Amino acid sequence: MNDLIKRCAAGDETAFAMLFEQTKNLVYKTALLMLDDPREAEDALQEVFIKVYRSVGSYDPDRAAFTTWLHRVTVNHCLNRHRKKRLTLVGLEDVTLGRRTHAIEQFGVDQEMRQALNRLSDKLRVVVVLRYFWDMPYAEIADILDIPIGTVKSRLHQALKNLRLDLEGVAQ
């Protein structure tokens, strides 16, 4: 992987294509879980790799694994996207309704849980995705989000608590 990245940094487009092929689903799946919308996830995939393309030269393999770096770029993009989206939407009701409509179209998913996951705040949702989907160690999550490990612990605790309360119908 590091050789591929070096070649990308040197402007080798074939290497960049190979890197994209090898890591595109990491980005796409994370974006899908963060944004809960395949179209937005596709957009995020494009935007993230544009950022990667432009900044792969700044990646330092001594500081983090490439996938960690890529996760960081991805989650930061998704978090920023959520922030921007919130600014452009009129009210929470619209967001909720929109999400619910979309969720109902999906077959075979625990819709209640999925909706509850969607209602988590971004900072809680991201640790849930990194831990419970990607099965990442807390230390790596802390590295990606640039927060202490203790904060990862407390956010996961809070996330599970919020999910429980949400599913029990308790207003938060």
Add this chain to the structure above:
Amino acid sequence: MTDHIRKLFAAYLDGELTASERRAVEDALRTDLALQAELDQLKTLRERAINALHTQAAEAEAPPDAFVQLQAKLHAESPAHLNGGRLHMQRNTDNPRSKRLPALGLTAVAALTAIIAAVLIVGRATRSEVITADAPQADAPITEGSEAIDPAQQPPEAEAVNEEDSAEEVSLREFILIWSYVPETFYTQNSVGHLTEDGQVVNEYRYNGNEQFVIVTEATSTDEPLPEGDVLVVQGNPATMQTGLSGTAQLELEHSRLGAPDPDSVVGGFGGGGGGDAPADATYPEQIAYEDGLRIVWDDGIRRVDVLTNLSTAEAMRVIEGLTWERTPQSEPPFTTEGGNAIEDLPTVPTGARVEVRSDYAVRLVEGFYHSMAVDVWDEAEGHISERRYNGDEQFVIVTRRLADEGENTAAGSFMVREQSALLTEGLSGTANITVPVLQDGVERPVFGMGGGGMPTDEGEQAHPDTIPYEDGLQVEWVEEGIYWTVLSNLPQAEMVAFVESIAIKPAPEDPNATTLEELSFDVRLPSYVPEGMRLLEGGPLALGDGANFAYFNEDGRKISVRQFAMDTAVTPQGYDDTVEIAGQTGYVYLNQEVTTDLPNGSTIVIFDGTTILFDLQSGVRVSMTTTLPLEEAIRVAASMIAP
């Protein structure tokens, strides 16, 4: 103190506590049953969250044309960047396996990618507008040194000849091209393989009336550079793409499919004219003039694939990403089907069942076969379990497995199944008995839920003996993981190979949460009523994780399988077919459930029209009861658990 312990639960479940924190949690759990119950609930919730995330994203994949779109955006957003030399073709000199990509003039790259960008991003712009803006004329060569492609001249014979010197000699005749995706309006099932005289090239054509086409030309792999064009990745391989091509596609159809050239044979099913179903026996040499053709070429190490089409870029990429090659069974090298296609879990035998052959495996569903219409049966005479699938009364697969004798193998076979030497027998004839007899004391008993001919009905239990005469049967035998496998089928060879390769033996399930009944957070309740003749499976309730399992059965294979487990009963079940009232509570009914019963004589019956009812035994305890009993009887049994 308790709050502090609670806050550690998530990390405790994730195995992320320090040793001292973990000790503190476990000490607290030992002395506080309420805390233990909370942890159990949290664990259930956590697993539910994990399942929801995985269900949502495990199978999700980035769209196949994502890289093309990305390239378009990169070029469209930053042409200056491009000219600065950041994005350019570069010969790869440090990886001998990589295909060498020709250097390409930056102007040509810009023009090409501008076209793609315009088509993909400025979706409403017409092609002529785009071309007028900043690209070469559509019928002009697009890249420096490249020429518009005449499919009649493809592929160059020289490449095939050169390949004889390559280290890996693989005949393309060993493979069948599978089209996983074709546009809706294309004729389906009507691809034509054309083997050229040198036996190295296969063409497949598809077209929609006389408007659109895809020509896939294959030649043996070569180290020759790919044609000049925009770089992209196809199926994990470097590829190049040329756009804006013009010419006339020659659609030759008078060849047999995937066999030796046979000038006298014709392939029916292609018609000129409109789309939809192709005329039954029409054969038409066809020409399609195109002005916005697209050519994509890649090399996967076995073949060089050259696709010419006048589909849109996005549609072409979907078709291309859906192309797969399956090796025919005559081939010698081993191969795998990593990932496989749709994997359907087959019945697994519940914990504690008496089986002598592991049944924890999964196979791919064959398209057109009845979904989940599989039956396991223990044959007393042969001492093995057979599993049979069939498609109406036309096709069948019989999988037989038994414990292999020590040292037994099929090493004489030259066919490979995964890493195992296998024996392939072709041209078998006979009659496949799709009757699924369960012999008990010499008496044949029916298996329910199978339909003979046509689709199964929902009219309750049926037993349909069925036989399928076959004259071109295939049998594959091999030994794997201590099991002697035999698969007999009248499927086409490629399908058969794919099926056999898709059999995946799953690891035996682990049970890290095994506990005892005494350790459960609730008292297991047996029903006070079960139909006459039904008896509790030997061993009684068995603790498993945060609950317990038990089952009743009778000699006819009727079964009641129950799991009682701790969970947050405020959570409403999802996806149920119906609701019923059970002792004043709501029961959630799921129909057409799979029920596996292991009879005392060793026979195994799998029934597919069982019913599962979810209901709550008490607050915090849910029951999942799956049974082959009629619904009214099932409700009565369930009610007797709630209110004895």
